[in-house]
Amino acid sequence: MFNASLNTSPTSDAQHVLAAYGWHEGWAAEFAPYAAQGLVPGRVVRVDRGQCDVATSTGVVRADTEFVVPRDPMKVVCTGDWVAVDPEGGDPRYARTILPRRTAFVRSTSSKRSEGQVLAANIDHIVICVSLAVELDLGRIERFLALAMSGSTGEALMRTSPDSRESGAQPVVVLTKADLVPDPVTRAHLVQDVETSAPGVPVLTVSATQSDGLDVLAATVAGGTAVLLGQSGAGKSTLANALLGADIMDVQTVRDVDGKGRHTTTTRNLLVMPGGGVLIDTPGLRGVGLWDAGAGVGQVFAEIEELAAECRFQDCAHRSEPGCAVRAAVDSGDLPVRRLESYRKLMRENQRIVAKNDARLRAEMRKEWKRRDAEGRAGMAAKRGRLP
Structure with a gap:
């Protein structure tokens, strides 16, 4: 650094x-x-x-x-x-x-032209805020992490330290509103679920209203630039005020029925923290589209990538191929089915985004779709042939 x-x-x-x-x-x-x-x-x-x-x-x-x-x-x-x-x-x-950006957090826009949108630049920590007031959406956490771990600015990024991820920024998952889960056993189980979905990423529990866990988070992001990301109602503005030591960001209550609320923050604001470093608060994100996040998906699902290296076929799709180490891990219970389905979903989405700007990849994807379609037709024909 x-x-x-x-x-x-x-x-x-x-x-x-x-x-x-x-x-x-x-x-x-x-x-x-x-x-x-x-x-x-x-x-x-x-x-x-x-x-x-x-x-x-x-x-x-x-x-x-x-x-x-x-x-x-x-x-x-x-x-x-x-x-x-x-x-x-x-x-x-x-x-x-x-000046050339060293790091950035980028998502795809809703535009049919497949464009990227930079949400924050030159960041050291990406703080993914997840509310414990509602049921955990592990798939959404994995999606945020895939973007956080991908260097997708369209420029040559310089890593800020030897331990940096692809984007040069260290992701941190913060489970907010921890006071709403007072049972320590239940809270520990929730943390464990998130840690399983975020291998190697710090997972912190914080209650901004009770100042619980704030010191750990403040020490984690001190001295650099941190960006708060998450859905509306995740408690980002409350957390920002706690870290800033003043009621700078407006805060609104959320609905008890679903934990949602109106966008409290409408612009991205950079503010200096009293303990050193700066904080970028962002509006709640309704959609988080991937943007050239293949490397990030691979890091989030590192255990699947490692298993895939042991498959019999190099181009194994982890479906019905013989000698598939990934399917074997699912069958043995070592790999949760949910993880594999989430991995497939994010990989497919990322391939579609990249293919919009890569003619060669589009051709390869069409070829693969035709191959699978032919295999499906052949399988149906074989089943019909066995019928009396």
């Missing part, structure tokens, strides 16, 4: 306040060419309709993004980006360019 100390350039004294937002010598080196042009660095703390709020050495300023509006939606200004903005005196001031 880069040293958090500032570059010793002549501008470092004026920029030291940006250290609270994550500025370090690595970013100073990236920014050097723009400093020579008289531009100033800043971090985007909020984006709204073609403009953004940028934290600079002289405070938060409003900047127009007219000059950084590319055709590629993956490269639009996003909360967490470092940008080069005009010096004081301009009216309006413009963000002139985005």
Whole structure:
């Protein structure tokens, strides 16, 4: 990881306040060419309709993004980006360019054009918030983790530490509203279920209203940039207020019947935490589409990938092929059927997303569909032949 100390350039004294937002010598080196042009660095703390709020050495300023509006939606200004903005005196001031992102959390949009959407940039921890007020959806947790573990920014990502995941950001699953599950045995079982679905990922239980578990979470994300992700009603804004030590984010109650509520947070906001580091709170996510997350799916379902390496056939689909180690593990009870079904679902979805932009893969998928269709027809014909 880069040293958090500032570059010793002549501008470092004026920029030291940006250290609270994550500025370090690595970013100073990236920014050097723009400093020579008289531009100033800043971090985007909020984006709204073609403009953004940028934290600079002289405070938060409003900047127009007219000059950084590319055709590629993956490269639009996003909360967490470092940008080069005009010096004081301009009216309006413009963000002139985005520094290369080191990490990002990306999902696919609902667009039929198969586009990616960057939800947060330059992050160190992805905090996946899951409410214990409702029944756990392990499949959704696996989906979030697959995205969190995939480097899908469309740029060359630099890992922030040797232990980083594909995206360069460490995922953490936080089970919120733990006070609603007072029985420690029941709570332990829920944690175990999530740990099984999130191998190698820290799983923390937190009650923001009772300050239970907050110290562990705060220590986990301290010093870096953390983004809170989850559905509406997961308690992200309450958790954000607890970590920030102030009621900054609006909080609304959720329905007891299903644990859902209206979107409390409507924009992605970057805020400085009192214990060090910054926090990005995001609106509740109704849909989380995969975006080139094959590597992430493989990591979330590492045990299936390891079993697949032992299958007799390299292209085993883990259905009815002889010598399938994955099916054998399901039959023996070592691998839950739910895990295999979730793995298949996410792999199919990811292949469809990737295939929309890859003609060769589309052709391979059509060939595979035809092969399976032929096998199905042959199997039905064989069954009919055995009928009296």
